Amino acid sequence: MQKNFFKQQLLLIISLLCMSLIIVIRTHAQNPFEDAVKQLNSDNAKGYLQPWVTAFGTNLNSGFYHSADISNLGLTVRLDIIGMGTFIGDKQKKYKTKNPFDGTDVETATIFGEMGTVVSPDSLVLYQFQNGQVKTSFIPFVVPQLTIGDLYGTQGVIRYVQTPEINNVPEASVFGIGVRHNVSRYIPAVPVDLSAGFLYQHLKIGELFDATTFMIGAQVSKSFALLTLYGGLQYESISMDIGYEYKGSIPGYTPPSTKITLNVEGESQLRGTVGFNLSFFPVHLFADINIGSAIAASGGIGFGF
């Protein structure tokens, strides 16, 4: 019985890993996506891509913790497979740019939007801004996380995943490192567990995108037998460097170089998290909801003790 249970868990993990590969391929590496970017000058690229950058940052900064309970000295080794997703609202589907004919402000589609806005200097000629290329209300991602501790109330966290280049689909990799520390040990009278920590991550997708994320936050949790309820507050940011060969043309605009390098900052945000963890030693199931300037959910399975 126990053997079958673990066999099924293993199959589920393999399915999740396969899916993460497919998702990375489908979401980030299609040529139409890169081709759409290459048509944009630096100002338009920022507006067009910023919601995508923010969604990625929100995803990557999710699922860091599932309890605030860290012992002062003991052995913790836990591998979590974390699925996360950020919801894309109407606000993320439009940005403001300039009309190429008269320089007035125009609102048009981001990468998540519908059709690009059409502007016209008269009734004869039409110019259409780039169409949205990823239609979704949800951006998913999966990442494995290894937690090791506990030493003086401190745990270390490592995240790493890499997908190879397949059929012109660029390789993608995520590396993250974090630390969490038990704060309850300094205030023993508090009836809940408290901890604080930070997480730094580096994401690279092909030659076009190179991002770093950072989060710092405080966590609280309370355990009831198998169930742990947890929550927290964190401040987070993402910065993505985008480099590409500009292939578009705009009347009156001559780029200093066709090689465009720009930095897109995601919307920095303060985020609140509430969630639960169920422990069926040594298997753990967890899920949480995250509310900030973007709304995200994460959930998954962990193995370890």
Added chain:
Amino acid sequence: MGKKKFSIIAFSGIIILFLSGCELSKYPLILDASGKSKTIRIDANPSGTFSDSATVSIEDLKELTDYDIDSIRFYNLTLHVTNDTSDANATFSGNITVEGEQLLSLTNVQLSEFSKERSIFDKTIAGYSYNRSGVLFLLNALKTQSPSSIKVKVEGTAGNNELHFDLTITLYAQVFANP
């Protein structure tokens, strides 16, 4: 509910959530065809006439991408003056035609207006207006890819000053492709 069933339900939920993910390339990809430019040298004495032409090829627009091309649209034509050694107040009058169709009329227009790239649709320049027949010709030529090249003719008369400049004419189009 047993823990086995619970975990299967929980992870089926996650899988469904992921599969509800992304739909890519629902709309055509819009490629800005790099501006097709030709430069004409203009030299004229005071009150003298000038006339020259250039041919802009448009047949390679369909080779811009490997994707299936849905349509090609003309959206702008611009004028830009460089290497200008004319008098600062130089003016000129004339017209620009495309394959014989009137595209632009100019009457006593200040040459200095074109020291930066100007659209034929610019409404801020006095004595400067486009003609519908020329615009319709360009729209149709790019839509049908016929003819494969377009002859642009510039002719006019200088004002009271000599004219010495290069006039660059640039054609802009958008290519709608289905990835």
